[in-house]
Amino acid sequence: MTQVQANARTFEVRDPGSGRVVGTYPEHDEAEVADAVAAARSAAPRWAALSFAERGRMLSRWRAEIARGSAELAAVMHAEIGKPPADGKLEIVMGLQHLAWASKNAGKVLGPRPVPSDLMTINQRATLEYPPLGVVGVIGPWNYPVFTPLGSLSCALAAGNAVVFKPSEFSPEVGKWLAEAFAKAVPGHPVLQLVTGSGATGAALCASGVDKIGFTGSTATGKKVMAACAESLTPVLMECGGKDALVVDADADLDAAADAAVWGALSNAGQTCLGVERVYVHEAVYDAFLAKVIAAAEDVRAGSDPAAKIGPVTMPSQVEVIREHLRDAVDRGGRVVLGGLDAIAGQFVQPTILADVPEDALAVTDETFGPTMTVARVADMGEAVERVNASRYHLGATVFARKQGEDIARRIRAGGVAVNAFVAYATIPALPLGGVGDSGFGRVHGPNGLREFTYPKAITRQRFPSPLALTTFTRTEFTDRVVAALTTLLHGRCR
Numbered sequence: 001m002t003q004v005q006a007n008a009r010t011f012e013v014r015d016p017g018s019g020r021v022v023g024t025y026p027e028h029d030e031a032e033v034a035d036a037v038a039a040a041r042s043a044a045p046r047w048a049a050l051s052f053a054e055r056g057r058m059l060s061r062w063r064a065e066i067a068r069g070s071a072e073l074a075a076v077m078h079a080e081i082g083k084p085p086a087d088g089k090l091e092i093v094m095g096l097q098h099l100a101w102a103s104k105n106a107g108k109v110l111g112p113r114p115v116p117s118d119l120m121t122i123n124q125r126a127t128l129e130y131p132p133l134g135v136v137g138v139i140g141p142w143n144y145p146v147f148t149p150l151g152s153l154s155c156a157l158a159a160g161n162a163v164v165f166k167p168s169e170f171s172p173e174v175g176k177w178l179a180e181a182f183a184k185a186v187p188g189h190p191v192l193q194l195v196t197g198s199g200a201t202g203a204a205l206c207a208s209g210v211d212k213i214g215f216t217g218s219t220a221t222g223k224k225v226m227a228a229c230a231e232s233l234t235p236v237l238m239e240c241g242g243k244d245a246l247v248v249d250a251d252a253d254l255d256a257a258a259d260a261a262v263w264g265a266l267s268n269a270g271q272t273c274l275g276v277e278r279v280y281v282h283e284a285v286y287d288a289f290l291a292k293v294i295a296a297a298e299d300v301r302a303g304s305d306p307a308a309k310i311g312p313v314t315m316p317s318q319v320e321v322i323r324e325h326l327r328d329a330v331d332r333g334g335r336v337v338l339g340g341l342d343a344i345a346g347q348f349v350q351p352t353i354l355a356d357v358p359e360d361a362l363a364v365t366d367e368t369f370g371p372t373m374t375v376a377r378v379a380d381m382g383e384a385v386e387r388v389n390a391s392r393y394h395l396g397a398t399v400f401a402r403k404q405g406e407d408i409a410r411r412i413r414a415g416g417v418a419v420n421a422f423v424a425y426a427t428i429p430a431l432p433l434g435g436v437g438d439s440g441f442g443r444v445h446g447p448n449g450l451r452e453f454t455y456p457k458a459i460t461r462q463r464f465p466s467p468l469a470l471t472t473f474t475r476t477e478f479t480d481r482v483v484a485a486l487t488t489l490l491h492g493r494c495r
């Protein structure tokens with residue numbers, strides 16, 4: 001990693017549990033971002049010139065470096081964002097699964113492959129391949145500061161790009177740790193450059209002339225990123241917010257559904273883009289399900305001590321959003337069945353479950369990003385699907401059902417739906433991850449994720465002169481007659 005010269009401006013990171021300052025980092029400005037992009041650009045050609053297998057081997061060294069340091073990295077996460085270390089370690093291994101997959105499969109997905117020509121172009125040999133874009137800017141969030149950026153970094157680097165990475169201002173040490181691990185594992189290829197700073201540094205990266213921005217963060221910021229990138233026609237990958245739902249059918253395994261709902265809503269203190277924020281339950285099992293969810297959630301406590309199952313809310317400003325959503329839900333007739341406004345102390349929010357909240361309340365329409373969920377009764381799965389799809393967010397969803405699970409999954413508009421488990425699609429490396437609507441577009445993970453950081457390139461080689469020379473001013477009337485006959489033969493007989 002090339003050290004960008006820091007200017008005088010810095011920002012502090014505080015442990016959200018204690019408020020203690022845990023680090024001070026440079027707020028990189030436009031010139032420093034430009035330096036990082038230039039360093040990445042000069043390293044990119046040598047990296048792109050490696051074979052997929054060579055790059056894969058180097059990325060595997062990085063993977064091993066991260067794996068060996070996972071306890072230390074989880075401790076950094078705990079200090080910066082308050083995530084319990086055991087959850088941090090789980091996040092790391094999930095990220096490494098995707099890094100391994102991208103490293104091993106990039107050649108197969110992106111390398112040259114023959115594609116068939118057709119009757120009119122039978123004399124051409126056609127090849128499709130996916131070269132890297134060049135330098136990719138990756139802008140990350142803090143809530144999964146390893147898993148989320150690794151999604152973009154793995155795909156972009158395995159595809160042969162250099163990257164300038166701007167981690168969230170709430171988790172810069174995690175970003176720095178990953179970049180330093182890369183520099184250690186892959187010396188001589190400074191293709192992972194780090195810049196730190198707030199939104200202004202991210203905005204400078206958008207305007208820096210990189211060949212693509214891989215953005216993960218809120219929908220509101222995503223819109224700003226897109227607007228800035230439009231100025232230079234810089235393409236963007238948008239991994240934005242969510243308001244994911246869990247649906248429970250009458251024949252579902254209620255214990256498993258309650259367990260998934262509680263983990264999905266409360267883990268990481270609810271600060272999960274794919275977190276369960278809304279639950280729709282068939283009326284036949286609503287009361288039984290609600291009782292199970294309350295019982296399971298009562299066992300979860302927010303704190304900073306080792307016994308606490310969830311940590312604090314990372315951003316002080318988010319506590320206000322959570323409060324507003326709870327107040328609004330109650331004002332509109334919602335019932336607090338666990339937790340509530342009194343369960344908020346400083347940045348610690350205890351598990352909160354709301355029932356009978358109207359569908360136009362903020363707690364149902366907007367991303368709450370706290371350890372809360374709304375649980376609503378529906379007459380049937382048709383109504384459940386309708387309510388799930390009524391959101392402007394369409395990131396992921398979970399369905400618990402014995403008979404109709406996959407059918408319900410198909411009717412839900414979302415980038416991924418897991419049946420009888422929570423977020424399984426995000427953990428299977430060959431599957432794409434991403435959203436629709438306000439949740440964004442483009443994909444990380446799997447073949448789609450690799451292609452996201454490339455461009456499709458078509459190459460043809462004429463193997464022999466065409467018996468029908470079409471694209472020449474020497475074309476004859478005979479050729480035109482053959483073309484007319486072919487047009488009828490190939491296309492004119494469709495009924």
Ligand code: NAD
Nearest residue numbers: 140141142168198199202203217218221239240241242273
């Ligand atoms: P955020 O939008 O506040 O910030 C995300 C990143 O954008 C940060 O690095 C930030 O510094 C940067 N940024 C801010 N303003 C910018 C600007 N004008 N130009 C360029 N960059 C700018 O989001 P956050 O609070 O860090 O993360 C939480 C959000 O991320 C939630 O909405 C969550 O749902 C979403 N998220 C989505 C996914 C996904 O896969 N879809 C994954 C994780 C998080």
